[in-house]
Amino acid sequence: MPHAVSPLAPTSLAELPEIAGLRIATAEAGIKYRNRTDLMMMVFDAGTTVAGVFTRSKCPSAPVDFCRANLAGGKARALVVNSGNANAFTGQRGREATAMTAEVAAKAAACAPSEIFLASTGVIGEPLDAGRFSHLLDGLAKAAEGDRWRAAAEAIMTTDTYPKVATRTVEIAGVAVTINGIAKGAGMIAPDMATMLSFLATDAPIAATALQAMLRQAVEPSFNSVTVDSDTSTSDTLLLFATGAASGRGAPAIEDAGDPRLEGFRAALGDLLLDLARQVARDGEGARKEIQVTVEGAASDQAAKRIALSIANSPLVKTAVAGEDANWGRVVMAVGKAGEEADRDRLAIHFGEIRVAVDGERDPDYSEAAASEVMRRAEIPIRVELGLGTGRWTVYSCDLTKEYVAINGDYRS
Amino acid sequence: MPHAVSPLAPTSLAELPEIAGLRIATAEAGIKYRNRTDLMMMVFDAGTTVAGVFTRSKCPSAPVDFCRANLAGGKARALVVNSGNANAFTGQRGREATAMTAEVAAKAAACAPSEIFLASTGVIGEPLDAGRFSHLLDGLAKAAEGDRWRAAAEAIMTTDTYPKVATRTVEIAGVAVTINGIAKGAGMIAPDMATMLSFLATDAPIAATALQAMLRQAVEPSFNSVTVDSDTSTSDTLLLFATGAASGRGAPAIEDAGDPRLEGFRAALGDLLLDLARQVARDGEGARKEIQVTVEGAASDQAAKRIALSIANSPLVKTAVAGEDANWGRVVMAVGKAGEEADRDRLAIHFGEIRVAVDGERDPDYSEAAASEVMRRAEIPIRVELGLGTGRWTVYSCDLTKEYVAINGDYRS
Numbered sequence: 026m027p028h029a030v031s032p033l034a035p036t037s038l039a040e041l042p043e044i045a046g047l048r049i050a051t052a053e054a055g056i057k058y059r060n061r062t063d064l065m066m067m068v069f070d071a072g073t074t075v076a077g078v079f080t081r082s083k084c085p086s087a088p089v090d091f092c093r094a095n096l097a098g099g100k101a102r103a104l105v106v107n108s109g110n111a112n113a114f115t116g117q118r119g120r121e122a123t124a125m126t127a128e129v130a131a132k133a134a135a136c137a138p139s140e141i142f143l144a145s146t147g148v149i150g151e152p153l154d155a156g157r158f159s160h161l162l163d164g165l166a167k168a169a170e171g172d173r174w175r176a177a178a179e180a181i182m183t184t185d186t187y188p189k190v191a192t193r194t195v196e197i198a199g200v201a202v203t204i205n206g207i208a209k210g211a212g213m214i215a216p217d218m219a220t221m222l223s224f225l226a227t228d229a230p231i232a233a234t235a236l237q238a239m240l241r242q243a244v245e246p247s248f249n250s251v252t253v254d255s256d257t258s259t260s261d262t263l264l265l266f267a268t269g270a271a272s273g274r275g276a277p278a279i280e281d282a283g284d285p286r287l288e289g290f291r292a293a294l295g296d297l298l299l300d301l302a303r304q305v306a307r308d309g310e311g312a313r314k315e316i317q318v319t320v321e322g323a324a325s326d327q328a329a330k331r332i333a334l335s336i337a338n339s340p341l342v343k344t345a346v347a348g349e350d351a352n353w354g355r356v357v358m359a360v361g362k363a364g365e366e367a368d369r370d371r372l373a374i375h376f377g378e379i380r381v382a383v384d385g386e387r388d389p390d391y392s393e394a395a396a397s398e399v400m401r402r403a404e405i406p407i408r409v410e411l412g413l414g415t416g417r418w419t420v421y422s423c424d425l426t427k428e429y430v431a432i433n434g435d436y437r438s
Numbered sequence: 439m440p441h442a443v444s445p446l447a448p449t450s451l452a453e454l455p456e457i458a459g460l461r462i463a464t465a466e467a468g469i470k471y472r473n474r475t476d477l478m479m480m481v482f483d484a485g486t487t488v489a490g491v492f493t494r495s496k497c498p499s500a501p502v503d504f505c506r507a508n509l510a511g512g513k514a515r516a517l518v519v520n521s522g523n524a525n526a527f528t529g530q531r532g533r534e535a536t537a538m539t540a541e542v543a544a545k546a547a548a549c550a551p552s553e554i555f556l557a558s559t560g561v562i563g564e565p566l567d568a569g570r571f572s573h574l575l576d577g578l579a580k581a582a583e584g585d586r587w588r589a590a591a592e593a594i595m596t597t598d599t600y601p602k603v604a605t606r607t608v609e610i611a612g613v614a615v616t617i618n619g620i621a622k623g624a625g626m627i628a629p630d631m632a633t634m635l636s637f638l639a640t641d642a643p644i645a646a647t648a649l650q651a652m653l654r655q656a657v658e659p660s661f662n663s664v665t666v667d668s669d670t671s672t673s674d675t676l677l678l679f680a681t682g683a684a685s686g687r688g689a690p691a692i693e694d695a696g697d698p699r700l701e702g703f704r705a706a707l708g709d710l711l712l713d714l715a716r717q718v719a720r721d722g723e724g725a726r727k728e729i730q731v732t733v734e735g736a737a738s739d740q741a742a743k744r745i746a747l748s749i750a751n752s753p754l755v756k757t758a759v760a761g762e763d764a765n766w767g768r769v770v771m772a773v774g775k776a777g778e779e780a781d782r783d784r785l786a787i788h789f790g791e792i793r794v795a796v797d798g799e800r801d802p803d804y805s806e807a808a809a810s811e812v813m814r815r816a817e818i819p820i821r822v823e824l825g826l827g828t829g830r831w832t833v834y835s836c837d838l839t840k841e842y843v844a845i846n847g848d849y850r851s
Contacts (some may be wrong), residue, residue, distance in 0.1 A: 113767065150770065354562025369497040
C-alpha cells in the first residue's frame, strides 16, 4: 500500500492552531490498516453549528445518508471518521453500523445521536464492523485535545501520500477568528464533490443556515473544480463546524450569510477550500504534475467549467502531460467533445505563457522547444480562449501516469 | 511506435471477397510513418451511392467538414484516406489541403470533386501537406484492384496492432450480396462515433437515402456503444458505399429503408458493424481484456446506455479489470455517478455468471475465488440489474493498463 510521496507535496506542512471549543483524538483500530491510525474523533462544545455538502452519487454511502439526515438540525457535538472501509453499498448492515456508532459516540460526548456526524472512507461493498472501533470512542472523547489537527489529517488518509491541512485567520468585526481544515483525497476524485472527505472548523459564531449558504457557494470554485480521474465517490463529505467560541472574545453572532461583516471570512473560507482542493489534486494517485485548466471567453461560466472539466478529465490530455508532450491537438479534441458551444476557427490555446494555437490553427510563431520547456515544469497551466463571450472557469487536476494504473490495479486485494 | 499485438487480436483474419464495382490501391507516401503504407484509395463505378456518420465533436477535422458537404449528393466515385496526420485544427490550410486532394482525386477518377470522399487520421494540429501524396493518386486509380481489402485495412492503421476486417454475405430477394468493412481505432475511442475511421462497401443496389437510414440505426448498438478512453476524435468517420453491381445478377434496386426485402441485409449490416466495433475495443491502446457491460432493468434503453458507458469509462473500473480485481464496489460507484435513476438497495451485479452483489449489498453466497476466476479471463462480462424498468443496453470496452499511459505519453514526439 505505501507509495512514494507525491513530488507535488508541500515542502512543509502548515502548523494548525487550536480552535477553541473542540478537541480531537485518534486511534489505531485496525479496521484495515496495520501500524497506523485509522479512527478520528472530534468533540465539540455545546452550541456548535454545522454545514455540509455531499456526493451527488445516486448510490451514497450509509454515513452520507446519516449525515444528510442530521444536518437538518444544524447542531454538532461529535464527528467520528474511520479509514479503511467506506461502509458503502452495505445495505441494512451498513445502516446498523452507522446507528450503532452514533449511539456509542453520543454517549461518549453526552449528546443526542442527532448531533453526531460520521464519515467512512476506504473499500466499498465490504461490511463495516463498527464493533472494531466503537469500544474506543469513550476513551477518545476523554483523551481528546485541541492540538491534534495533524494527527487527524493522518488518520483519515487512504492512498494519500501526505496529510492535507490548511489554516486561515481573519477578522469578524475586529475580532480574530480562525478556520482550520483537513482533507483526504487521492483517487475517485471528481466533482461533485471533488474530495472524498474534508473537515473544517472555526471558532466564529455563525448560524448553521448562514454557514451552509457560504459553504455551498465556496465549494463551487474549489472542491467542485478539482478532478483526478472523473470518478465520483459514494462517500464524498465536506463538513464545516463553527464552535462559536470566539464570541467569548467579543465576536458578534452572525445569523445571515449576507452580513457584510462576513466579507473577510467568506474570502478566507474560499481561499482555504481552494488550498485544500489543490492539495488533493496534487496528491492524485500517481500524480507528478498539477494541471491548471482555465477556459475563457465561453458563452457562460458554466460552459467554461464544462469545457475545462472535459480537458482536465481527458485521458489523452492527462497522459500527454505525463509524457511532457505539448500535444495541444488533444486540447482541441477535448474542447470539441465537451458538448458546449465552440468555434474551431476562433480557438486560441496557451501552455503556460506560450501561445501554441491561434485562430483555429498552430500559432505561426510556434516553437516546440518553448512549449516543451513549459511541459517539463511541475505545474502545467493550460489556457483556452474561445472568443465567444465572457464565461470563465479554472479547474485543477493532475497527470495520468503508470503509477495511477498500478495503484488502482491492486487496491482492494 | 510499434507495440506488441493485442492479446485480444483475432486468431485469423477474415478473407474479404471482392465487391464488384470497386477497386482499391495503397501506397507508401511517407506522410509520417516510414516503411509502411499510409495512403489508400478506393475507386467506385458510376452509380455508387454513399451514406455516412461522423464525429459529434464541435471541432471536426477538415475532411469531416468536406465529407459532410458531399454526402448531400449521395454519390461517390472515390475515397482517399491517409494515416499519420489528421488534418484537424489546421485552419485555412486544412481546407486547402482537402480541396486540392479532392481536385486531384477527381481528375484521377474522372468525376466531380463532389463525388470524392476523404478521411485523415493521425496527429491533430499539424498542417497536412497534401503535396506529399496527391501526385500518387493518378497512379493509384490506375493500379487499383478488387482484392486489396486487407492492404486497405493496413494502410489506415495508426496505433492499431492489427488490421480490422469483416465480411458478411446475405440475400436480397434471393440474390446474394456482400458487405465488406474495414476499421481503425486504437485510441480516442468513444461514442459518438466510437471509431476514428471505418469504411464499408456492398454490391447491393440501395439508394443513398435508404442506406443512410439503415446506417444511422445500425451504428447505435455497435460503434456508438464502444468506448476505449472516453475521448472523442475530431475525425471519426464511417462511410458505407453501395456500388449496385449485384443488380447485374438480378438484385432489385431498393429505394426505401423500410423495404421488407432488406431484412436480412439490415441484420447483416448490424452484425458486421458490431464485429468491427468490438475489434476496435479489443485493440484499444494497451488493452489486455475486453469488457462487456450490460445494464438491464433501467428506466429506458437510453438510461441503460448512459449507465453502461459510465461503468465502461470509469478509470477505476478499468484499472480494476486490468488488475484482475473483482472490485464490484467501483461498479456501484460508476452507477451512482451516471446521473440516471438508480436505487442502491435494488442493485444486483454479476461478473460473468457469478452474482457478486444483490439487494444493495454483497451477495450472501459471495465467493472471492469464484469472482477472481472470472477476472482472469480475456473477456469480462459485467452485468448490472437495476430492477426499475425494462431498459437494456450493452457497451463494449477494454481495460486501462500501464501500456495505455506509455503509448499516449509519447505518441506525438
